Amino acid sequence: MVKQASLKTRLSYWFDNFMSRGLWAKIGFLALVTVIFIAIMGIIAAIAYGDGEQMLPWVWWKTVMTSLGKNTPGQNDGPVVYIALMIIAMIYGMFFSSMLIGFIAGSIRDKVNSLAKGTGNVVESDHIIILGFNETTYVLLGELIEANRNMQKTQVVVVLDETSKEDMDDAIAARFGKQSDHPKTRIVCRKGSIYDLASLERCSIATCRSVIVGASSDFETIKAIMACAYLLNSGEASPDAFAVAVIHEEDSVAAAEIAGHDGREGDRLELLPLQEILARIIVHTSRQPGLSRVFDELFNFKGNEVYTIEAAHVPATLHNRTLREINLQLKDSIAIGILDENRGIVLSNPNEVVLEAGQSLIVVAEDDHDLHLAPKPIAPKELGVNRNSPLATMRCLVFGGQPILNDMLIEYARYLQPGSTVTVVTEEARLRRPIRHATQEALDRASITLRMENVPEISREEVFAMLDEARPDSVVVLSNHASSTPDAEDAKTIALVLYLRDYRDLRGATFSITSEMCLGKNREIAANTSSDDFIIGKHLSGLLMAQIALDRNVRSFFECLLSPEGFEVYMKPARNYVPMNYDIDLFSLVDIVAARGEMLIGIQQRSGTVFMEPQINPPKYSNGSIKNYRFGLDDRLVLLSEEAYDKIATD
Structure with missing residues (x-):
């Protein structure tokens, strides 16, 4: 025979379930007990007076007031039994008040603890979600804070990870300071699994601008991609929202592409195969010392970077003109390509690429502000030197x-x-x-x-x-x-x-030295003592993901830039283009380079025995006047070109 639970056990079980329903259940239970108590006490007190039917309403009222502490019984208030009952009511009132205060205080404490755990819902729109909390997260946050400095409206970044909210908040504050130190970026931390659908929904993934998957392993990244793809394609998400992720191992790329339906119609994923990208950058840098600093400058938000000027913001005066002609009028930026809805990103000979109405313009600039144009095209100086350098074995x-x-x-x-x-x-x-x-x-x-x-x-x-x-070499x-x-x-x-x-x-x-390193702090130590190149995979992946998260079109540009076909970044001797130790302005220099089918994006000059940091999009004006530059024997130009060096040697 099955043993039945006792009445005491059943009542205890019912009471536990009832009290677990929350604050209002507790208050309701306390109110019910109070009503029953007052009813019983009132009836007994009325009987003690000897005229229960007439005195009952008045006694009930006195009992309520006494329970609430509004009335203190005295010796002249009535019979001894009545006074004793009122004293009991007064004691119950103290019990009632303490219980009510305890319930409310406990509820507030639970709510504060819940907030501290970071399990609440995020109510934001057009925000960026970062999945994972590790070394790459700091790179991402640093870049997003820098990118948002000139924003008119405060931008929100949500970080989701299984790390406790308190630990994430403390670590972020230690690295980036308080909210007042980055007023245009508000960072919200939430605790949860990066591939749990409920956790992602709490971060309001349906209304986000983009999701950055910064997991520590490829396996976690693939699971997060699957979860994001499901929610973003559910029909409730913004049609422009997408996820960007990095895959470290080559063997995991195919699985990640399948998980995110990469390359298919309605694609919501921008996938970066880090191993392939690192290989290209390391090889490029090993052949051209100093190139890692150029990539750092292009990929981060400090200084100058690549922006897409939407067609609606491109002045009509630039329509039907080549990139070479456009650059003679841009005061603080350099045009390097166009974005066409049908052809995508076009990086090609600046003498042949023509900007048409409805096309976006790709520029290297300090900010994504409107284009600043000179009143009329600047007449370039004709000082070009057509010298070539031979290709050599290495x-x-x-x-x-x-x-x-x-x-x-x-x-x-x-x-x-x-x-x-x-x-x-x-x-x-x-x-x-x-x-x-x-x-x-x-x-x-x-x-x-x-x-x-x-x-x-x-x-x-x-x-x-x-x-x-x-x-x-x-x-x-x-x-x-x-x-x-x-x-x-x-x-x-x-x-x-x-x-x-x-x-x-x-x-x-x-010989040049190009080193791959794991941590940024160690890179800083090593780089301070030499001008050698140091490349950090996690740092690089963070820079790329931050750029793409803010402008999806940038992915296509970086893909073109790192592809073995088409235009790539090269550093070539300035002496092959302009006379040495001769004053020349940037308008003229950009035009001289364009005449050879290449695009200038920066310069690197030497000071004594040390190369200075590359200047991407160097200033064209100084104190309101056109600025002149003078190049020495070892100074170099940073170019977008199809050839590493010219094919015919003439010097």
Whole structure:
């Protein structure tokens, strides 16, 4: 026979359920008990007076007043029994008040605790949601704060992660200060899973501007992409809302594309394959020292960056003119392309690209303000020098055999001259990801020699021996992210870079050094002592995602910029374009470069033995007058061009 619960147990269970319903249930229960108490006390007190029927309403009223503390019974108020009952009512009133205050205080405390947990709903629109809280989150927040500085209206950024709200708030305040320190950006933290539908809905994903998936692993990123794709395609979300995510491992790219329906109609995902992007930037930078700083300037919101000027904001006076002609009238920006609804981003010869009505203009500028035009086109000086530089073979030395190596070798096959050599040095007996057959075929077709060297330990002696043998023009140091903690891996990288610098100083070598690092703080330490190039994958991914989250069109521009076909970023000697030590204004310089089918976006000048930071979109005016520049032997121009160097050498 099944044992039945006792009456006491049943009443206790009912009471627990009733009280768990919240504040109003508790107040209602207390009110019910009070009504019953007053009714019983009133009846007994009226009987004590001897005339219950006549005295009952009055006694009830006196009981209520006594319970509420408005009436204190005295010896002349009536019979002793009545006075005793009123004293009991007064005691009950104190009990009632304390219980009511306790219920309200407890409810307020629970609400405060709930707010502290960060589980409340977000009621915002046109906001940006960041999924995940890690090192990349700080990069994203820093960029968004910088981008919003000139906004008229405060912008909202919501951060969702399983980290407690208090911890996120404290960490963000420690890095970026109080709300008053960034008044145009309000940061709201919420606790929850980045791939939980309910958590995403609490962040008001349906009304957001964009979602940045900044998860720590590809597996979490793919799950978050699936959740975002489901909610954004549910029919309730804004039609322009989208998600941007980074995939670190090449093997995860296909799964992420399927999860977000990447490339299909109604696509809501902008996916960045970080390994491929890093490989391209590392190879480009290893061939052109200083280029990492150019990419940093283009990708972040400090200084100048790429903006799309919508067709409605493009002055009609610029219609039916080439980019070369347009740049002779832009006072504080440089036109580099157009955005056409049918053709997409067009980066091509500035003499041939014509801006038509209805097309957007892509510019490099300090802010996304309206275009500032000179009253009429500036007449350029005809001071051009048509000097060319020969293409040369290169000897490249790579330390580390990480998964990114295959992508790097493909890039080397695309850009290095036939006869070049790539030597890879690893501490591992076998690569975690062997060189693919297709990679080796690409190198063979390009007539590039690949050499694999294995050493037991990358020590100072081994480094010196490898440098003596390889005699490299450029050295690349890769991080082994899977082998140890980021700090420990950066320590190895910095030690190796110090060995390389030591060799360079002792032997008078001139090779460039490009290093991949894990943490920004370590990069700052290493970069302060040298002008070598340091590239951080997480930092770079944060910069790119922040740019795309604010302007989806920028993704296509970056894709064109990093693609092996079409226009790319190059740094070329200024002496190949203009006379040395001769005053020239930016209008004329932009026109001289355009005459050769290229586009100027910046300059880098040398001060003594050190190269200064690249200037993207350098100022064209100084104190209201056109500013002149003077270039020396080693100064360089930052260009968008189809060729790394001119094909015919004439000097």
